[in-house]
Amino acid sequence: MSSAIVVGATGILGREIVKQLAQTPEKWKKIYAFSRSKKDEFPSNVVHRHIDLLSSADAMAKELQGVEAEYVFFAAYLQKDSEEENWQVNGDMLHNFLRALELTSAIAQTKRILLVTGAKQYGVHLGQPKNPLRETDPWLTANPPFPPNFYYRQQDILRAFCAAHRHLAWTVTYPNDVIGFATGNFMNLATGLGLYAVVSKELQLAEAGRAGRAGETFEPEPELAFPGSETFYTRFDTFTSSRLHARFCEWAVAEPRAANQAFNVVNGDVQSWQDMWPRLARRFGMRVPRDQFAGGGGGAAELASQAELASHAALNDTPPLSVFAEEAGLVGRVRPSALEQRVSLVKWSQRDDVKKAWARLAEREGLQMDAFEKATWAFIDFVLGRNYDIVSSMSKAREAGWTGYEDTWKSFSDVFGELEAANVLPKTH
Template identity: 30%
Template sequence: MSKVALITGGNGITGSAILEYLVKNTTAEEWSKIIVTSRSPFKTTVHDERITFIALDLSNDPATLVEKMTPICAEVTHAYFSSYVHKDDFTELNKANEALFSNFLDALITVSPGLQNCTLQTGGKHYNVHIRPVPSPARENDPRSACPIGNFYFPQEDYLLARQKGQAWTWNVIRPEAIIGHTLKPNGMNSALTYALYFLVCKYLGTEAPMPTNQRYWGGYDDLSDTRLVADITIWASTSPNAANEAFNVTNGDFFCWRYMWPRLAGYFGAHASSEQVFKLPTPEEGALQQEFRLAEWAADKKVVWDRICDESGCPEAKGTWESGTWAFQDWVFQRTWSATLSVNKARKLGWMGHVDSYEGLTDAFERFVELGLIPPLKAVGPQT
């Protein structure tokens, strides 16, 4: 029997990737319908007769969601949850995102009697890599550790397992790290786009493009999760009997050192950064937070420069992209003094063999930004005259 997908967060960086994966890699005989939902108006880079959009605000109570979902979602067999709502206060953030998932799952179970699988996307923050040094690489069976600011991934996952107990449908949890991809809608954690903006401005100004971090993060080892792999493992896990009722980390499958990756990325754009970057601040202790300079401060007066770049390169429609730069988010990441990687051995042992070279994953994203008109063609951006 053909399957019916329901993807939440359809405008997001992974929700849109799952949609794109199903459109490009499956037939109508395999997946007869692809239902996409988001709170904001739907924007997509792919088109397919199987796509149906339904506007849902998952902060609504389950009864309200049931009423809206029933006419469209009754035949759903596979649900993919990748929604997120941001709140500056951590208590509010955790509470809001817990409710977001529980509301959705309660409504889904009521509306879709033929449900076969529900997959929840969380991430590397499950291991608290965002707040302190942790064993690296982190593995799925590592015991949970308490988080002083709370971690809504835990109650989301617990609720999924509790609601599935005794049911015919299966569950999966997917945990990516440092997601790299593209989306038409602004995304609060789209690092690749921020790198592109930074390097292009440095190229245009003819200035060095140092990495705004510290000696420990600069010299440590990191990994990334390409959205194409996130989508691939999500569909694999949710449709493979031997992967049922399991959580899986997902990364590109390689490790790299920013000391060598950063200059390589700068060179791709025609900017300059050195692997022998000199740091003025002393080497911090592991676990501390430190940056040579803050990207948010650097970017504060660069909007006029970006506008000039777009005009001179014949790409004025890209001016609005500047507002999608995740400057504060990158500061939050680059201030760390520890490395945090995820093991993908569990998925490998069960047969998933996805892999993307991290440099190629980043440059592929850069190329897509050009194709989508988010940044000018790289050759069109030269030093200012």
Template identity: 30%
Template sequence: MDKIGLVVGATGITGSNLAEKLITEKWITYGLSRHPDLTIRELIPVEADLLDLDSLTNALADSRPTHVFFTSWMRHDTEAENIRVNSLMVRNLLQALSAKKTVQHVALVTGLKHYLGPFDAYAKSGTLPLTPVREEHPRLAIDNFYYAQEDAVYEAAARDGFSWSIHRPHTVIGKAVGNQMNMGMTLAVYASICKEAGRPFRFPGSSAQWNGLSDVTDARVLAEQLIWASTTEAARNQAFNVANGDVFRWNWLWGQLADWFGIEAVGYQDTIHPLEAELSQDGPIWQEMAAKYKLNEPDLNRLASAWHTDLDLSRPIEVMTDMANSRKLGFTRYQDTRETFFDLFEKLRVEKFIP
């Protein structure tokens, strides 16, 4: 057993799915987070603060990872602070591991904000890329914490001699409680509230998103690409987009999501109707639903991240992901997007997160 994985951010959508996949493939797997997930069998928990180098060094003292998967980030009010904090987390981790001389590969998960700009300039005029987005698109001439994270990986790779890969998913869909960017669970909670309250399931986004082509990334697909890139010689030292492999229009998918819950779908109607405002008063309703249906999480804010779903669905352009770079190197995983959502909804229902 020569592969030892360290998943940084093991409680998130990407990290938890990746950890489960690594364990299935017989990797020794450590999961680093501030509040470790003890529910994944055979995952070795590591509790540490990525902003505290001493904390990291002590927590990782007994581990010798060969492959590091960095899936964590922290949101702050300004991009300058995002850059400072998120690059420091990467730098601290790789500094704490540097003396061990065991790391062979580091995989960093970022996303399509690489092409669309950071939150405070997200998909605004002047920063809009040509679509489908491709890895060779140059960096935007604005500050972006994804760039700072990449640069921290490049610097450490030059110092310590490991290979690297950068992974840029588009809207990761999967289960994670307390996650800051979680469209799948947000829509599941929204639909459940609509059903309980007798409200229509209204599309919250823009005309461009409603009518344009889009894609998403199943967390299981992302996990497989991370493992593939970290163990494939031809994939080393490259950036990879990653999505399901199909495309859709929300005006085609929205009604199918509504049908799964047995509710009325309402499409785009003249203007954006932010979901954050829609759900802002629904905390008490969700608490009542949690008690009525014996759900496992009564705090609406730990399941839904409406602000992020609004950002994705209110973009002024259609956004698709080109997958040619990894396809030609041998990564051919495909996932039907309808099944991505339906599989998640069923999992959430079985595990008592939605009624």
């Protein structure tokens, strides 16, 4: 039987790691779930403890008194306004936590430390990367042209720490565009997409009702136009189910071939919005306008034609692909990437009619009123607005023995169900 510490236990990825381990109490005798606050109910074999990762190592050591575990999962993350701040804060959190394990002597019992990072490893937030993303791709450490990447600092900290404690091994995961749910955590791709759909539908049904009362004809089926980049609509992306990621983490810490290795962790399929957007529309009782990119159709397509809702932003002057340009024969062919929102959901979410539609829907359906304002609309804009592909290779994990797979659309659909059960979305399905 094994024991575990999960740090960041109320986040989308940390929560699922706790749930995954807790399913087999005969295997995991003790699970410590650490977070700043308790926003979720944990299984009976999980012990929740408070921790402030912004505090010093000495302060954290006091909170870790009496806690020992063979496996540590570090899934905590704090978003700051600049990459320099991200580098400092997230690096310090990991460094001080590991030092606290030394101060309590708990580290003597630990066998493996797993660090959760992400596809920012490859600079996907800066523009077009080389596809597919492979774990052997060089780090983008030149500054300039690339900003600091706090994942690099965290991995350096972890490797040095394990080298100083020779009995320790490490594993790092690189998920991308995570699909999951955590109570009170609205930094969630599925949440934003679901809210966009149901509020768009509410707006159109209200307008149809007004037209019907006036004796006018109207389109009976609400429409859901893609708000992001027309280019990206037919490009490819790879997603990570938080449940699949949790299963990977449990497998990896016990797998000798995963020791001292970093792995991409995505579902195993490659998806595009041209396939999933019609499914999303149907999921919420809507359809995609036939001419959505021509600006015709109703609902969001009409909104898209309004210039004040559109947005275009250039990304880093030097995209990550430039590092490979000479080797790949692409010198002079690599251009800066951009975010292209036909409807910026940041702007859309601030419209008075949109806010009123949400308030009306939330009151009528008994939904969590603050879900809309807490949704991370900028994150959704980024995911949908990119004008380039992101495809993560799973070859390394497969070669190490990992066989997990999850269908991406099913991941979305399942999380929509969770959001409905939690009264974040109306029960439409």
